[in-house]
Amino acid sequence: MQVTDQTNIRNFCIIAHIDHGKSTLADRLLELTGTVEKRDMKSQLLDSMDLEREKGITIKLAPVRMHYKNYELNLIDTPGHVDFSYEVSRSLEACEGAILVVDASQGIQAQTLANVYLALAADLTIIPVLNKVDLPAADVPRVTAEVINLLGCSESDILKISAKTGQGVPDVLDAVVQRIVPPAGDAAKPTRALIFDSYYDDYRGVILYTRTVDGQIKKGDTIQMLATGASGLALEVGSLNPSMRPAASMATGEIGYIVTNLKTTREAKVGDTVTVKRSHADEPLPGYQNVKPFVYAGFFPVSNEDYNELKDAIEKLSMSDSALQFEPENSPVLGFGVRIGFLGLLHMDIVRERLEREYGLELVVTNPSTDYQITLTTGEEIDIKSAADLPPVTKISEIREPWINGEIVVPQEYVGSVIQLVVSKRGRQKNLSYIDERALISFEAPLANLLTDFYDQLKSVTSGYGSFNYELSDYKAEDLVRVDFYVAGEIIDALSVMAHRSESQSLGRETVKKLKDVIPRQNFQVSLQAAIGGKFIAREDLSAYRKDVTTGLYGGDVSRKKKVLAKQAKGKKRMKRFGKIDIPSEAFTVMLKRD
Numbered sequence: 001m002q003v004t005d006q007t008n009i010r011n012f013c014i015i016a017h018i019d020h021g022k023s024t025l026a027d028r029l030l031e032l033t034g035t036v037e038k039r040d041m042k043s044q045l046l047d048s049m050d051l052e053r054e055k056g057i058t059i060k061l062a063p064v065r066m067h068y069k070n071y072e073l074n075l076i077d078t079p080g081h082v083d084f085s086y087e088v089s090r091s092l093e094a095c096e097g098a099i100l101v102v103d104a105s106q107g108i109q110a111q112t113l114a115n116v117y118l119a120l121a122a123d124l125t126i127i128p129v130l131n132k133v134d135l136p137a138a139d140v141p142r143v144t145a146e147v148i149n150l151l152g153c154s155e156s157d158i159l160k161i162s163a164k165t166g167q168g169v170p171d172v173l174d175a176v177v178q179r180i181v182p183p184a185g186d187a188a189k190p191t192r193a194l195i196f197d198s199y200y201d202d203y204r205g206v207i208l209y210t211r212t213v214d215g216q217i218k219k220g221d222t223i224q225m226l227a228t229g230a231s232g233l234a235l236e237v238g239s240l241n242p243s244m245r246p247a248a249s250m251a252t253g254e255i256g257y258i259v260t261n262l263k264t265t266r267e268a269k270v271g272d273t274v275t276v277k278r279s280h281a282d283e284p285l286p287g288y289q290n291v292k293p294f295v296y297a298g299f300f301p302v303s304n305e306d307y308n309e310l311k312d313a314i315e316k317l318s319m320s321d322s323a324l325q326f327e328p329e330n331s332p333v334l335g336f337g338v339r340i341g342f343l344g345l346l347h348m349d350i351v352r353e354r355l356e357r358e359y360g361l362e363l364v365v366t367n368p369s370t371d372y373q374i375t376l377t378t379g380e381e382i383d384i385k386s387a388a389d390l391p392p393v394t395k396i397s398e399i400r401e402p403w404i405n406g407e408i409v410v411p412q413e414y415v416g417s418v419i420q421l422v423v424s425k426r427g428r429q430k431n432l433s434y435i436d437e438r439a440l441i442s443f444e445a446p447l448a449n450l451l452t453d454f455y456d457q458l459k460s461v462t463s464g465y466g467s468f469n470y471e472l473s474d475y476k477a478e479d480l481v482r483v484d485f486y487v488a489g490e491i492i493d494a495l496s497v498m499a500h501r502s503e504s505q506s507l508g509r510e511t512v513k514k515l516k517d518v519i520p521r522q523n524f525q526v527s528l529q530a531a532i533g534g535k536f537i538a539r540e541d542l543s544a545y546r547k548d549v550t551t552g553l554y555g556g557d558v559s560r561k562k563k564v565l566a567k568q569a570k571g572k573k574r575m576k577r578f579g580k581i582d583i584p585s586e587a588f589t590v591m592l593k594r595d
Contacts, residue, residue, distance in 0.1 A: 007182045009253045011211065012127075013076040013091055015115040016101035017108075017467060021131040025101060025163040025172070026064075026077050032169060033066035033073070035241050063197075063209050063255050065239040071177050074239075074255035076196070086291050086343075089118050090196040090271045093287055094211035094255060097125040097180030099172060100151075104130045104138035104160075108146045108435060109409050109467035116150065126151060127159065127175050134162040142437070149435055183253030190281035191215030193250070193258075193274040195225075198265045200319035204235075206262040208274065211255045215279050218249040222277035223260065226284040230267035232260045234276075264319045291323045293341030294402055294472060295348055295451060296385045298329050298366035298494060299355070300337030306361060307336045313359040314338055317351065324351065329386075331494045333583055334364060339385060342368075345451065366494050370447050373400040373475050387496040390482045393533060400475035401498070402447045405430075407440060408458065410466040415439045417461040425449040426500060444473060448498065483508050483537075486529040487519065488581055495587070508538040516540045518587045523547065524572045526581060544572065 016022040030036045066073045076091045092098065098119045102108060119126055128147045133140055140160060147158055159175060161168030197209040210217075217223070217237055224231040236259040238246040250256045262268055270291070273284040301310045311328075318324040325341040342348040348368060355361050371385050375398045384390060406427075410418055412434070418441055419429055427445030434440070450470070458466045483504050485495040499507050508530030515528050523545050530538040549568045550561050 006185070006187075006251070006253045008070060009072045009074070009183055010097070010176055010180050011074045011076075011095045011183055011253070011255055012097040012099060012176055012180055013078050013095045014099045014101060015078060015088070015092075015112075015119060017103070017106075017111040017115075020101050020103040020106070020109075020112070021163045022101050023077065025099070025129070025131065025161075025169070026075060028163050028166050028169045029066065029075065029173065030064065030242070032166075032173060033068045035064065035066045062242070063240055063257075064242045065255070066241075068173050069177065072254075073173070073176060076255070086289060087197065087270055088115060089122070089287070090194070092118055092122040092124060093285075094194055094196045095122075095124060096183060097127065097176065099127045099129055099176070100147075101129050101131050101163075102143060102147060104133045104140050104143050105135050107139075107143045107438065108150060111467060111469050113150070113407065113409065113440070114469040125180050126153075127172070127179055128153060128157060129159045129161055129172060131161055131163050133160045134165055134167060146435055146438070185212065185214045185252040187215065187252040189214035191217060191274075191276045191279045192281045192283075192285055193217060194285050195268055195270055195272045195274060197270060198268050199321075200265055200316075201259075204259050206260050206265055206268055206319075208258045208260060208268055209240075209255070210250070210258055210274055212250050212252055213285060214252060214281070215276070216249050216251050217258065217274070217276055219246075223258070223274050224277065224280070225268050226273040226275060226281070227288050228267050228269060228272060230262060231277075232262045232267075235259045235261060265321070266318075291343065293323060293325050293343055294370050294447065295342045295344055295368050296339055296371060297342070297348060297368040298331070298334070298337050298339050298386070299352070300331065300334040300364045300366070302362040302364060304335040309359065310338060310355070310361055310363070313355055313361060314340065317354065321351075323347070333492055334366075334494055337364075341371075341385070345455070367497060368451050369498065370402055370451065372480070372498060374398070375400075387482045387498045388493045390498070398477045399480045399498075400477045401480060403444055403473050403476050404447050404450065404470040405473045406443050406445060406450075406468060406470040408443070408466055408468050409435075409438055409440055410462050412437055412439050414462040414466065415441065418458070418466060421454075421457055421461055425454060426503070446476075446478070446500075447472070481532045483511075484531050485511065485515070486527070486531065487515070487583060488526045492583065504532055505537050508532075512538045512540045515587055516542060519581070519583060521545055522581060 014022045014025060063074060063076045076095060078088045078091045100116060102112060128151060130140060130143055132138055144155060144158055148155060159168060159171050161172060192214045193210040193212045195208050195210050199207055201207050217234055219234060219237050221234045222231060223234050236246050237250045237256060238244055239256040244257060271288040275281040301307055314326050323343050326338050329337050329339040342351065352363065352365060355363060369386055371383055374382050374384060374396055376395050377397050408418055422429055422443045422445060425445050426449055427443045429441060429443045431442040432439060455468060458468055479501045480498050481501050481504050483497050483499050485492050512528050512530050519542060521542050525544045526542040528540045529536050549564050553560055
């Protein structure tokens with residue numbers, strides 16, 4: 001394979017809001033450049049997981065190399081969802097340009113904005129593309145005006161295409177070649193390459209997707225990661241067309257893969273810098289962060305015999321997903337399980353589906369919560385990941401919870417209802433600006449209140465037009481309390497939640513009502529209570545079944561009947577003292593379900 005001259009390389013990515021046609025455009029580019037034969041083509045080719053195909057979203061990013069008119073084009077297909085924004089920011093660092101895809105019928109949405117800001121921060125050349133112009137609902141003049149407003153470009157810069165039919169797609173390739181600058185790296189400098197993704201392959205170990213910034217990486221080189229300090233061997237290097245194609249080396253400016261002998265992606269995290277022993281660099285590339293999960297949930301197997309399988313499955317998943325953090329957890333009701341940290345709710349959803357599908361596990365997932373920082377009266381600082389870990393109130397001087405900065409883009413007529421929704425979540429509106437017929441609402445709010453179903457509620461109050469994007473800002477001290485739930489006088493740890501004092505009463509009442517619906521009736525009366533500390537704030541009673549014990553009696557004196565009923569009452573009293581209540585798994589996800 002001939003080495004391409006650096007001036008003929010173009011590195012670019014495609015950024016867009018979910019469902020604006022990013023993966024479809026990637027498919028057309030692969031077809032046009034002849035990278036994939038017509039017979040091997042299937043839709044959403046770069047989305048390799050079944051899950052990605054079904055949900056119509058990109059979860060794992062995928063790089064691919066194409067050849068077009070003597071140019072080498074490296075495309076990175078990035079995820080569009082907010083949970084993966086750090087991965088997106090790393091892939092943008094690996095490129096010189098970005099194709100911004102905007103749906104001509106929907107216009108600019110929150111994630112489009114977020115990704116454009118990331119692209120501008122990375123100093124990329126942006127090529128605006130209006131997709132789906134062939135649809136009857138497309139409103140090209142309006143969306144064109146929105147894009148001009150956002151980017152400050154002229155109308156002639158905007159390409160109008162239909163990725164589905166292929167109309168206008170060759171112009172996109174020409175624009176990539178003409179507008180995007182070739183990579184600026186120095187082949188003579190010590191080797192530095194940016195890891196923008198890494199995953200674990202069962203047969204080959206950890207595989208890194210990298211962009212060589214300076215120098216080159218050859219097959220057989222001893223490599224070292226500058227942030228984690230891990231070192232290993234480059235067993236194979238090459239490019240992806242979309243399948244792996246080995247080469248002798250990866251030159252300056254090229255994007256490709258390195259097969260290593262590392263055992264877990266924790267040793268080679270996204271954003272880290274790779275260097276080689278023979279030409280060692282000491283200065284890492286900027287922008288590396290240790291990604292921290294901020295949504296936590298307990299995963300328990302339905303049957304306790306599956307605990308070891310669950311643990312093995314999570315360990316395997318965490319090998320290829322360095323953002324997953326987990327620790328064993330034990331609950332008196334649910335038995336042994338694992339508490340897992342995620343980047344966000346979508347990430348949690350995907351991990352749960354993968355555990356159920358790929359490993360055939362049946363799971364009970366407890367209510368997701370976030371982490372809290374606590375200052376004790378002794379001055380010691382601790383972090384807790386679930387309400388059950390909260391120390392006694394007398395020992396706490398303050399509790400801090402994470403807040404986010406959010407942005408919502410909606411058509412103007414929905415502004416009022418969106419602001420009401422934000423306020424109902426203890427949020428504060430910070431700014432309101434208009435892009436043509438859309439409004440951009442900036443706000444801050446506590447993360448815990450947005451965890452369960454904020455996105456669904458936003459979609460319903462905006463008839464599906466609202467789009468939402470957020471980033472973590474900082475931790476703020478608030479008046480927080482732990483709400484506990486008792487079933488028949490026994491505290492159920494897995495149901496405890498942290499809440500703001502002002503919301504605790506209504507949360508307690510609502511949850512107890514829902515528990516009444518999911519817990520089956522017993523032969524004796526069962527009390528369901530919510531409490532803060534030692535004070536009960538809500539109660540519902542599950543009435544007892546009435547078993548008719550007098551059916552066999554016929555005629556005779558009424559005292560016979562009374563005697564049997566008295567015996568039954570005595571038995572019920574005893575049962576209430578010793579009876580065990582079987583709590584169904586639905587009870588633990590009761591917070592997630594809205595009426």
